[in-house]
Amino acid sequence: MIDSTNPLRRSVYRLAVAAAGVVALLSLYLVNPELPTLTLPEIFRPVAEPVVEAVNVTSVLAATTIVAIVAAMRKLPYGMAAALMLCIGSNITGAGIREWASDTSATLLPNGHVVAIIALWGAALLVTAPRFQPVLVGLGFVVVVAVAGAVALVDPISVPGIVASLLVGAIWWALASAVMLYSPAAAERERQRPDTAAIAFSRYNGNNRP
Numbered sequence: 001m002i003d004s005t006n007p008l009r010r011s012v013y014r015l016a017v018a019a020a021g022v023v024a025l026l027s028l029y030l031v032n033p034e035l036p037t038l039t040l041p042e043i044f045r046p047v048a049e050p051v052v053e054a055v056n057v058t059s060v061l062a063a064t065t066i067v068a069i070v071a072a073m074r075k076l077p078y079g080m081a082a083a084l085m086l087c088i089g090s091n092i093t094g095a096g097i098r099e100w101a102s103d104t105s106a107t108l109l110p111n112g113h114v115v116a117i118i119a120l121w122g123a124a125l126l127v128t129a130p131r132f133q134p135v136l137v138g139l140g141f142v143v144v145v146a147v148a149g150a151v152a153l154v155d156p157i158s159v160p161g162i163v164a165s166l167l168v169g170a171i172w173w174a175l176a177s178a179v180m181l182y183s184p185a186a187a188e189r190e191r192q193r194p195d196t197a198a199i200a201f202s203r204y205n206g207n208n209r210p
Contacts, residue, residue, distance in 0.1 A: 007181040014178040021171035028108065028160055028167075029101050035160060037107050038152040048150035055113040055147060060087070063120050071127040078183035082176035083123035089172040090119035094165070107158040110165040117147045118169030126173075126180055 064087045071079035094115040101109060121140035128136055148162050 011178040011181050014174040014181075018171045018174040021167045021174070025097070025164060025167050025171075028164060029097075029104055032104060032108065033160060034105070035107070035158045037156045037158055038162075040149060040153050042153070044149075045153050048153035051147060051150035052113055052154045055116055060091070060116045060120065064123070067120065067123045067127060070124075074127060074129070076127055076183060078180055079127040082126050082179045085179065086123045086126070086169075086172045086176040087116075087119045089175070090115050090122075090169050093172065094168050097164070097168070105158075106161075107156050108160050108164065110168050111148075111151050111155065111157055111161060113151050114144070114148050114162060114165035115168050117144055118166060119172065122169055122173035122176070126176060 064084065067083045067087075068080045071077075071083055091112070094110040094112055098109045098112075121136075121144060124136055124140065125133060148157075148165075151157055152162075
């Protein structure tokens with residue numbers, strides 16, 4: 001069982017998740033499955049095209065800047081570093097895979113639009129106040145599904161291609177969240193958490209021993 005109070009163990013767990021994601025990606029391109037392209041009703045294409053066009057370099061940079069500003073306003077310097085690490089790392093990795101596996105079917109490659117949205121979602125979750133995170137989880141999921149669906153209508157992509165995009169984001173989210181474990185602000189919030197009854201009882205006994 002992982003001790004949730006130990007940053008080192010928690011970071012090792014996240015590194016293991018990232019390593020598993022890398023193995024899964026490599027396995028995907030070694031197996032190179034031949035699966036059909038996702039097909040959705042063409043009636044939605046006029047709506048899908050503006051959605052895909054909206055996810056571009058300018059909008060992604062603007063959204064990344066907003067996430068960094070939120071981290072700065074919340075006095076989370078580690079959050080700024082983690083958010084930038086996640087967004088930049090995910091997009092560079094996605095582009096690198098498309099270059100490295102250029103001989104692979106385009107439908108299996110991570111899609112840049114989907115990778116960018118997943119990275120922004122993960123970065124926002126890292127720096128947002130806990131009380132807003134449930135809303136952000138639901139809203140982010142809807143946006144990711146919408147962008148993935150729009151991409152399926154505009155560009156050729158298969159289920160493994162979407163999975164590859166998710167894996168790229170998951171790998172970098174695990175690494176970025178490991179960085180956040182060592183944030184002084186996060187550590188202070190952890191220290192100020194109310195004790196559970198068991199911890200409080202244990203501390204009381206320890207302080208009252210002869």
